Amino acid sequence: AKSAGRNNWKFYVNEMNERILERRQIETDLRQALRRHEFFLEFQPRFELNGMRVAGAEALIRWNHPSRGLQSPANFISVAEETGLIVPISDWVMLSACREATQWEDDFIISVNLSPVEFYCGDLIARVSNVLQQTGIRPARVELEITESVMMEDAEQALVIMQGLKALGIRLSMDDFGTGYSSLSYLRLYPFDGLKIDRSFIANLDGSQSSQAIIQSVVGLGRAMSLTVTAEGVETSAQLDELLRVNCHQAQGYLLGKPMSVEALKTLMAMPAGR
Numbered sequence: 001a002k003s004a005g006r007n008n009w010k011f012y013v014n015e016m017n018e019r020i021l022e023r024r025q026i027e028t029d030l031r032q033a034l035r036r037h038e039f040f041l042e043f044q045p046r047f048e049l050n051g052m053r054v055a056g057a058e059a060l061i062r063w064n065h066p067s068r069g070l071q072s073p074a075n076f077i078s079v080a081e082e083t084g085l086i087v088p089i090s091d092w093v094m095l096s097a098c099r100e101a102t103q104w105e106d107d108f109i110i111s112v113n114l115s116p117v118e119f120y121c122g123d124l125i126a127r128v129s130n131v132l133q134q135t136g137i138r139p140a141r142v143e144l145e146i147t148e149s150v151m152m153e154d155a156e157q158a159l160v161i162m163q164g165l166k167a168l169g170i171r172l173s174m175d176d177f178g179t180g181y182s183s184l185s186y187l188r189l190y191p192f193d194g195l196k197i198d199r200s201f202i203a204n205l206d207g208s209q210s211s212q213a214i215i216q217s218v219v220g221l222g223r224a225m226s227l228t229v230t231a232e233g234v235e236t237s238a239q240l241d242e243l244l245r246v247n248c249h250q251a252q253g254y255l256l257g258k259p260m261s262v263e264a265l266k267t268l269m270a271m272p273a274g275r
């Protein structure tokens with residue numbers, strides 16, 4: 001048993017070393033990725049539930065790694081955050097997403113995810129302002145999605161920065177709503193335009209009465225606060241029916257549209273509304 005334990009220990013050390021080396025390799029490769037044009041965006045459509053019209057799309061980053069192949073954000077965003085590379089990467093995302101969106105009809109909203117790390121480092125407001133100027137996009141069409149960890153880090157500074165962003169005329173939404181501790185008070189205290197209900201709540205919507213009650217009250221709350229409520233991760237028509245029943249504003253998910261190329265999105269946007 002003793003030697004098995006020691007082997008286990010060796011195994012863990014090896015495993016840890018491998019993981020550290022792998023992260024270091026990712027970091028090295030990540031530094032080249034922007035220059036080598038290895039990133040691209042997919043767009044996931046967001047639908048207005050009243051009429052099933054496309055309301056806009058969320059930009060989601062992908063990394064076409066020369067040897068490892070296609071990488072999802074889960075594989076590299078945390079490394080980008082630890083190394084500060086998230087700032088130039090996010091600048092690229094915002095610029096590319098907004099540039100694409102200027103080709104769409106003028107009422108489609110483009111959503112971009114912001115990392116809590118970049119929120120406080122450098123001048124976020126100047127960066128966003130630059131993107132607006134460079135693309136000429138109407139600011140009200142740009143939505144930044146942030147999670148509540150942003151407010152948790154520095155409640156007062158977060159408010160100052162969010163007010164600065166609002167002064168540019170863009171939209172702000174709270175992502176992954178319901179997964180944190182104080183989502184409700186944050187909604188009241190910060191200048192949000194929308195909230196996105198985390199997909200863990202939607203996943204339970206089919207059978208669970210308590211999930212149904214939660215969604216119903218979140219939608220009611222959002223409406224009372226004039227927020228656009230979006231349900232994330234809609235995968236079944238039973239979930240969609242329930243969202244229609246409680247009068248949720250918008251929905252996003254594999255059932256309605258997976259993340260796709262900008263060409264596929266444009267085709268979808270040109271199609272007549274369904275349902």
Ligand code: C2E
Binds near residue numbers: 074252259
């Ligand atoms: P998120 O912002 O919550 O984005 C939604 C994620 O759920 C996306 O995963 C999307 O592909 C996935 N999804 C959409 N519909 C469904 C569904 O019906 N079922 C299931 N199971 N999943 C669904 P993705 O693209 O892998 O992104 C994961 C996370 O990485 C995002 O979560 C976001 O936090 C982060 N991320 C993605 N792109 C960016 C980016 O450009 N910048 C930053 N800072 N973060 C990003």
Ligand code: CA
Binds near residue numbers: 058113145175
């Ligand atoms: Ca998001």
Ligand code: CA
Binds near residue numbers: 175
């Ligand atoms: Ca989310």
Ligand code: CA
Binds near residue numbers: 175176
């Ligand atoms: Ca997330």
